[in-house]
Amino acid sequence: MSKETDTAKASILSAIRQNLAAGAAFDEAYLEHQPEEEKDQFSPTVSVASGDENLVEMFCENLRSVGGICETVPDRSQAAKAVEKIIDQTKAEKMAVSDSELIIEISGQLKSKAEILRCASKEKLFECDLGMTGAQLAVAETGTLVIESDREFNRLTSLVPPVHVCLLETGKIRRTMGEALEILKKDLSRSITFITGPSRTSDIELTLAIGVHGPARLFVILIDEKK
Amino acid sequence: MNQFASENFDRNARAALKDETLRGALKNLADTFGQRRRTAISSVENWEALREKARSIKDKTLLSLDKYLEQFTEKAEKAGAQIHWAIDGGEACHIVSELIKERHATRVVKSKSMVTEEIHLNNALEKGGIDPVETDLGEWIIQLAGETPSHIVVPAIHKTKRQIADLFVEKVGIEPTEDVDVLTGTARRFLRQKFAEAEIGVSGVNFGVAETGTILILENEGNIRLTTGLPKTHIAVMGIEKIIPNFADLDVFLKLLPRSGTGQKLTTYQSLITGVKRKPSDEGPEELHIVLLDNGRSRMLSHPVTRQSLACIRCGACLNACPVYQAVGGHAYGSVYPGPIGAVITPQLVGIEKTKQLPFASSLCGACREVCPVKIDIPALLLHLRARINDGEADGIKAESGPKGKAAERFAFGVYALAWSKAGIYRLGTKTARLLQKFVAKDGKIGEISGLLAKIAPPLGHWTEFRDAPTVAPRSFREIWEEELKEK
Numbered sequence: 001m002s003k004e005t006d007t008a009k010a011s012i013l014s015a016i017r018q019n020l021a022a023g024a025a026f027d028e029a030y031l032e033h034q035p036e037e038e039k040d041q042f043s044p045t046v047s048v049a050s051g052d053e054n055l056v057e058m059f060c061e062n063l064r065s066v067g068g069i070c071e072t073v074p075d076r077s078q079a080a081k082a083v084e085k086i087i088d089q090t091k092a093e094k095m096a097v098s099d100s101e102l103i104i105e106i107s108g109q110l111k112s113k114a115e116i117l118r119c120a121s122k123e124k125l126f127e128c129d130l131g132m133t134g135a136q137l138a139v140a141e142t143g144t145l146v147i148e149s150d151r152e153f154n155r156l157t158s159l160v161p162p163v164h165v166c167l168l169e170t171g172k173i174r175r176t177m178g179e180a181l182e183i184l185k186k187d188l189s190r191s192i193t194f195i196t197g198p199s200r201t202s203d204i205e206l207t208l209a210i211g212v213h214g215p216a217r218l219f220v221i222l223i224d225e226k227k
Numbered sequence: 228m229n230q231f232a233s234e235n236f237d238r239n240a241r242a243a244l245k246d247e248t249l250r251g252a253l254k255n256l257a258d259t260f261g262q263r264r265r266t267a268i269s270s271v272e273n274w275e276a277l278r279e280k281a282r283s284i285k286d287k288t289l290l291s292l293d294k295y296l297e298q299f300t301e302k303a304e305k306a307g308a309q310i311h312w313a314i315d316g317g318e319a320c321h322i323v324s325e326l327i328k329e330r331h332a333t334r335v336v337k338s339k340s341m342v343t344e345e346i347h348l349n350n351a352l353e354k355g356g357i358d359p360v361e362t363d364l365g366e367w368i369i370q371l372a373g374e375t376p377s378h379i380v381v382p383a384i385h386k387t388k389r390q391i392a393d394l395f396v397e398k399v400g401i402e403p404t405e406d407v408d409v410l411t412g413t414a415r416r417f418l419r420q421k422f423a424e425a426e427i428g429v430s431g432v433n434f435g436v437a438e439t440g441t442i443l444i445l446e447n448e449g450n451i452r453l454t455t456g457l458p459k460t461h462i463a464v465m466g467i468e469k470i471i472p473n474f475a476d477l478d479v480f481l482k483l484l485p486r487s488g489t490g491q492k493l494t495t496y497q498s499l500i501t502g503v504k505r506k507p508s509d510e511g512p513e514e515l516h517i518v519l520l521d522n523g524r525s526r527m528l529s530h531p532v533t534r535q536s537l538a539c540i541r542c543g544a545c546l547n548a549c550p551v552y553q554a555v556g557g558h559a560y561g562s563v564y565p566g567p568i569g570a571v572i573t574p575q576l577v578g579i580e581k582t583k584q585l586p587f588a589s590s591l592c593g594a595c596r597e598v599c600p601v602k603i604d605i606p607a608l609l610l611h612l613r614a615r616i617n618d619g620e621a622d623g624i625k626a627e628s629g630p631k632g633k634a635a636e637r638f639a640f641g642v643y644a645l646a647w648s649k650a651g652i653y654r655l656g657t658k659t660a661r662l663l664q665k666f667v668a669k670d671g672k673i674g675e676i677s678g679l680l681a682k683i684a685p686p687l688g689h690w691t692e693f694r695d696a697p698t699v700a701p702r703s704f705r706e707i708w709e710e711e712l713k714e715k
Contacts, residue, residue, distance in 0.1 A: 005322065008312035012467065012521045016293045019528035026531050062492070122457060126423050142493045155510040159452050177493075178478040185474045188439055190306065190504055191456070191511050194497040199449040201411060202489070203365035203381055204388050205252070206259050209411035212364055213418065214449025214496065 055140040055173040056222060062143030063220060066197030067210060070220040072170075076102075079167055080109035082221045083132065087112045090163050090217070092130035096120040098154040100134045102167055107132065119153045122160075131161035131215070135195075137180050138173045144196045145220065146180055148189035155191055164195075164215040170224040231561035233573060236584035239559035246556075249385055253553050256384050260547040263490020264598070270492065271482060281479050282602045285538035288437075288470055289528065295437040295470045296519065302440025306502020308515040316346030319520045323348060323429065323462055324355050326516055330460060332357075332426035336418075338446070338454040339363035340431025341379055341541055342464050342520060344563045345576070348429070359429060360421045362450040364414050371398045377557030377565065380488050380543040385556055418450070428454035428512070432465035433540070434480055435517075438473045441501040442517065445484060445494045452496055461500075461512040466520050468537035480540065483600040488542035523576040532611045536572050538601040545595035545605060551588055560585060567595035571608040579612070583621040586612035660699045668698045 060070045073079045083106060087095065094115045097107045107116050117124055125131070133154035137146035145166055147154045158164050174180045184192060199214030210216050231239050243249055268274045288295055300310045313319035327335060335352065337343065337359045349370075352359050361370040365382040369375065371394055376382030383391070388407055395401045401413050430451055434443040442463055444451050455461045471480065477499075485491040504511040527533045546552045546566030557565035562573040562582065570585040586609045595605040615621075646656045667673050672695035 004318075005311045005313075008314050008318060011314060012312055012519070012525060013293045013296065015521065015525040016296075016467075016528060019525050020290065020292070022529040023531060023534060066491075066495070123423070126419070144493060149510055150505065153510060155456055159449060159456065176478075177481055178475065181475055181478055184499075185439070188441070188474075188501055190501055190509070192499040193452065194493070194499075196493045196495050198495070199447070200495055201364045201448050203363070203368070203383055204386075204391055204407045204410055206255060206381065206384075207388070207407045209407050212411050212415055212448045212450075213362070213453055 055175060056170050056224060058140040058175070059138055059143055059173050060220075060222070062141065063197065063218075064143075066143060067200070068143060068197045068218045068220060070222060072222040072224050074223075075225055076106060076223060077109065079221050079223050080106050083165060083167075084110060084112050086163070086165055086219050087114050087130065090130060092163065094128045095130040095132060096125055096128040096157045096161055097131075098133040098152045098157050100152045100154075102134050102169070103132060103152075106167060120157065122156065125156055125160040128161040130163040130165060131157040131159070132165045132167070133158045135166050135168050135172065137183060138168055139177050139180050139194075140173050140175050142177060142196055144177070144180075144194050146184070147193050147195065148184070149191035150187075150189035155193065158193070158195065159214055162211065162215055163217045163219070164198075165219045165221065166195075167221050167223060170222050170226075231558050233561035233577075233582040233585055236559060236561065236588050239561060240555040240588070243555040243559045248387060249556050250554070252384055252387065253556055256378070256381070257547055257553045260490060260544075264487060264544060264547070265490075267486040267490040267492060271486070277479060277482060278600055278602050281483050281540075281600060282538060284471060284476050284479060285601055288472055289468070289534055289537055292467065292470065292528065295472055296467060298437040299435050299440055299470055300519075302438065303435075303442075303502060303515075303517060304440070306440050308440065308502045308517055311516060311518045313518055313520045313522070315522050316520070317351075319346050319464060319518050319522070320348055320351035322516075322518050323464070324352060324357070326460070326462055327352070327357055327427055328355070330427065332460070334421070334424050335359040335427045335429060336421055336425040336454050336458065337361050337366075338428070338430045338444070338451040339366045339382065340429075340464060341563065342431050342466050343429065344376060346464070346520065346522065348464070360418070360425075362418050362421065362454060363446075363448060364411065364450075367414055367418065368394065371395075375558070375563070378543060378546060379541050379564065379566075379568075385558065422453045422457055425454075425458045427460045427462060428456075428458040429462045429464070430455050432463050432469050432517070433484070434471050434477060435465055435469045436472075436474050436477065437470055439501055441474065441499050443477060444498045444500075445481075445496070446498075447489070447491075447495040449496060452498055455498055455500060456511055459512055460514040460516070462516045462518065463500075464518045464520060466522070467524050468539075484540050484542050487540075487544040487598065487600040527575055530611075532604075532607055533575060535603045536568075536575060536608060538603055539568055539572070540601060541568075542600055544598040544600065548594040548598045550590060550592060550594065560588070567605045567609075568603070571605055571612060574612055579616060579621040583616050586616065657699050657703060661701065664698050671698050672696065673698055 063070050071082055073082055092114050096117050097103050099119050120128060134152055135145040136148045136151050147158060149155050198210050198216055198218045199212055201209050201212040271277055303310060311322045313322055335357055349359055361367045368383040368391055377385045388405055391410055392404050395410060395413055396403055399413060399417055430444055432442045433445050485494045503513060503515050524537060527536050545568050549567050552566040560569050562569050564572055570588055573585055574582040589609050591606045593606050646652045664673060
């Protein structure tokens with residue numbers, strides 16, 4: 001921190017303290033008119049249309065409502081087959097993959113002509129037409145994928161190519177955002193990204209357009225090994 | 228650059244009212260976002276309690292803002308971020324310019340940020356020979372057009388797709404089109420190149436978590452992820468009021484902000500950034516600079532009424548709900564922040580002198596207060612500012628309307644107060660009005676008499692210049708009631 005900003009820090013903090021002190025004189029009169037509820041005891045709940053506790057269904061329903069595509073498979077070999085189908089369907093020739101155990105195993109099983117780049121550099125990523133990652137958590141009430149930079153090389157792989165395929169073990173789904181935040185905080189990654197559906201914009205006449213900067217298509221393959 | 232000024236709200240508004248295209252766009256905005264918001268909040272079982280909770284978190288934070296800022300700084304620095312403090316916009320622009328210059332960088336990408344609009348960062352950088360590229364679709368459109376945003380969330384809401392197509396034809400050489408997907412694709416193609424080359428990414432911040440030193444930014448397009456994830460250096464400009472105490476508090480605001488802003492359960496992406504990457508092989512920037520900006524904010528802490536301005540999370544719901552904004556749009560306000568929230572924070576940020584029309588640009592209907600996710604009492608703030616202006620805080624107010632004008636207005640309100648509190652005078656008044664209105668009423672309305680009023684009592688002319696008054700009914704409710712009783 002430079003000297004200039006050091007002075008600025010001191011003067012901003014002192015301005016805050018002085019103004020708060022000045023405001024305190026009015027506070028009493030003002031607070032008298034405030035409702036005296038116990039506000040801190042509250043924890044928000046969100047209703048989900050389906051209402052049942054099937055997290056996989058809830059997750060898929062919410063993801064589909066924002067344009068994501070999901071499929072549930074019983075094991076890893078079926079997951080590889082599902083990925084092959086997506087590669088065919090999107091005519092992907094170059095795919096970037098992350099470095100998690102799950103992704104390494106599944107990308108090793110792929111029978112496909114697509115070139116596979118693990119932990120592709122920034123420059124290479126712009127040439128890829130598909131990115132495949134896992135996710136560390138998912139939130140059912142919103143259909144959200146949570147990816148953490150300290151666990152997997154997934155930050156840009158999930159972002160730069162026009163198609164993102166995410167492999168998600170169903171045990172990673174939590175019901176609420178609150179639960180997910182609690183888990184994340186225990187060992188905070190330097191960069192965490194929440195992804196809910198494909199990239200979208202309504203900046204022109206509020207008309208929805210998909211895939212403006214991030215991926216236009218998001219596929220989530222849920223691996224439900226209990227099935 | 229900005230052809231509108233807050234001093235001329237009345238003139239700007241008059242011009243905007245004649246702009247049919249603008250009014251169509253604003254109606255679309257109010258209808259679409261209004262409906263989406265209502266649907267989205269209905270999925271939360273206890274929306275009111277959620278608002279209360281959010282406000283109490285904000286109040287608690289603001290009352291110890293110094294403490295939380297210090298905690299945030301300590302935690303963010305521990306994770307490798309560098310914190311800079313800026314008293315005003317000029318200082319913040321200087322810090323950002325120097326950071327760019329020190330790195331000999333020229334290619335700068337920017338994501339949408341109201342605070343960088345507030346400090347006119349792009350102007351400052353351009354003066355130093357750096358041309359930052361706006362990457363949010365709406366902001367990019369505005370930048371190409373050389374305009375300013377007219378809405379906090381949808382900056383180019385005032386533009387039709389045809390106007391945008393014409394702009395792209397002229398500036399980036401596409402074939403004429405009316406297809407929104409083609410226009411969006413054009414932005415993607417053009418801006419991809421900019422992202423690939425960018426050395427520095429500049430963003431705003433939605434929330435700064437004191438407990439962990441984390442910054443959180445929400446978006447739908449993915450340009451914020453690209454801006455903050457690709458370049459070697461990320462500079463985030465953050466108003467000091469963006470602080471929240473705990474990581475868990477994010478839950479509350481992530482439920483409130485998207486629902487209020489765009490009517491979504493959650494926006495497509497949230498980036499939570501805590502310092503810089505741990506080792507060179509990791510993804511993400513090597514450097515993170517956070518510029519903490521005061522720019523008039525600490526002053527707002529000096530009174531409980533003004534302090535609530537700092538609870539604002541910039542969702543834009545009050546703009547969409549406001550009948551004045553819906554009629555005149557964002558540019559008429561001549562300020563970076565338009566609409567009801569703009570009318571209360573602009574005078575506090577830039578001074579009352581040049582913005583004294585803004586607190587009066589409201590009918591005090593309270594729609595803004597109804598929709599505000601953090602329950603800011605905007606009408607109370609408007610009245611507070613009006614009182615300060617009428618007390619003469621804004622220099623020049625007397626010169627404009629004159630002591631005579633003010634006296635006449637006071638006299639009129641005195642008569643009004645008297646008539647409405649004494650039954651006899653009230654009855655006499657309505658009878659007289661019924662007689663006199665015969666000469667001026669048309670289709671049950673009294674309008675078109677502003678010229679006459681302006682001559683006999685100048686300030687009263689303003690009251691009827693843009694609105695019709697209903698005529699006094701031929702028989703009052705009381706009279707009908709009494710007659711009914713007599714008949715029985």
